[in-house]
Amino acid sequence: MNDFAQSFATALDLITAADAVLVHTVALSLGVSGAACLFGAGFGLLGGAWLAVARFPGHRALVTLLNTLLALPSVVVGLVVYLLLSRSGPLGSWGILFTPSAMVIAQTILVVPLVAALTRQLVGDSLRDGGDQLRSMGAGALTCALLMLLHDRWAVLTVLLTAFGRAIAEVGAVMIVGGNIAGVTRVMTTSIALETSKGDLALALALGIVLLGVVGVINMLIGVAQRGRGSALAGAR
Amino acid sequence: MDIGMNLRTVSRRAAVGLGLAGLLALTAPAHAQERFIVMASTTSTEQSGLFPHLLPAFKAATGIDVRVVAVGTGQALDMGRRGDADLLFVHDKTAEDKFVADGFGLKRSDVMYNDFVLIGPATDPAGVKGKDITAALAKLGASGAGFISRGDKSGTHAAELRYWKAAGVDTPVGKVAGYKECGCGMGPALNIASSSDAYVLADRGTWLSFKNRAKLAVLVEGDTRLFNQYGVIVVNPARHPHTKTALAQAFADWIVSAPGQATVASYKIGGEQLFFANAKP
């Protein structure tokens, strides 16, 4: 218990001191995972919506594959992306291994199946309710799916928050493709891993608390924005 | 409120957001014009804290940034073979010589050495304390006390296996009663030893920086066989033309030169020197 109390105190000290290295590390975490979430949202929302409307031979197999990818270990994604981006690999000429770009790519790959699978479920359920009506009103398959994304926007937001959580909390992928280089690719989770392996458990835990705190503040801001939308766009159940 | 206009506004904002985020995350490669090299080194070297002491001195002398990717020795050598690093700074002479012989590196130069120490519970249930590592491991093997091995093909792991062999145990896995492999770095191995009152072979650097000692203490040290030699190798541009050979060579030259060696020797933890500079002139 003493460890936890000490760590909380350390966390508060770190935050108030706003040490430059810490600020940079937090900013990089948010930037990499935020970017991955945005790209993941783009591919995942469209992919999931398309899967909800499209029907073709092999559709069920694709959905099974997608659901399986939900369990992709982050370290496996990191390894695959490393092999792709390595100088000896097919995309070596891009020269982005051990840079934040590689980390964004790895986390995007991690996040897309999550967003797609959940979106497919959401949109599929809504289409069962109102697909006929929208079709009858003249909406094509893709338009139906996009309208349902608008219809389910709060659920979609939760999906994106889940994706962001998955990205910012993972350490396996960014460690391998980023290399945990101080000041360049060191993010919160890899810092925590490093301090743990150095035996500085109190600091590691404190960094963990800081990370949770930052994500907590972001969620609070989203909550405030949600309540502020009492306008015509906000829907009742 | 026109829904069509709403969709347009939303998508415009999303596009701007995406663009900004992309820019933010992708600024690193834009600094490709910066003078930097990627150096593959080991986790134990990083955890010793040497780099924050050494690299700024190098940058001041040459203006070159060194980006250290710290992994196990095996992975570091693999990085060199793949061309993902510009130079290597590891401590496994046998593997390093093979690396050069296979044509992946230009030439290997001695830089410094630190030493390994046998760590264990201060009460020393296996009675290994002394100056002879071979005798100590022989006693440990017979006693059935717990021993944590890194088991990760690192330089430390390779050294550990050599000492066991010298003590008459060819492959300790399965043969030594309390022997456990964790497949992990030096820090985590020390963590496990500290929480399970086991013995572990560690490099002095990581030990000195290790903050979770519990009841552990140094039991065997000073045996010359425990000395751990570091070498620097520039990756062969014939194999990987894209590597920054000139900049990497600048580091290799600096670290074996007088100022580089002095910087290495001046690194201390708690007043104790960690690394002993021994580059051949």
Add this chain to the structure above:
Amino acid sequence: MNSATLLRLTDVSVHFGPVRALRHVGLQVNRGDFVALIGANGSGKTTLLRLLHGLVAFDGSREVLDATATQVMVFQRPFMLRLSAINNLHVALWLARVPSAERAARAAQALQRVGLAELRDRPARALSGGELQRLALARAWAVRPQILFLDEPTASLDPSAKKEVEALLAGFAAEGMTLVMSTHNLGQAKRLATRVVYLDQGTVRVDLPTDRFFSKVAGASSDARADLFLKGALTWTLE
């Protein structure tokens, strides 16, 4: 081309797996008709409506004789997006490719027509049953369809809401819209329809103008089952 017949079904059958929902149905919808489809639950009324609207796969022939005649369907429980009432209308107008300059005006006008103008900014899913049905009618009317299909539009409404909806439908018919409506309510069919079609177990048993359909009740009917249905139902649904 202003043909009197808009849709014609000839020998149409529909099955969902082993269930035969419609069997050898022949039906014609003419311009200006107000057709009431009546029958017991499971007789195929909803399937027939959806088939006429083009939502169902079938065997046989379905001819759309006037391709320019726009069709809209109001389902039994109208689906509204999680938007305000007026924004739901905007979506419908957008899907119908109404030019953007006209959309705001047509949306407001449609809400006015059904008496929901003050609820324009209310979340559509927060409306009561009667208000929801009227909003669905506004959504349909805003698009100015030539043919309007309705699946039991007043089934779940209280008497006053029912009256409001019937008044709106009568108004649409008076404006020249062609309507095809399924209903349980014989009195409603008698009040509103120009033609009554009786369905039993997926086949059309009777298809007559309204007055002739109901006068047959008093005398011998050509269809014994229709007679039974009408007699059985009359005692409790004619309001």
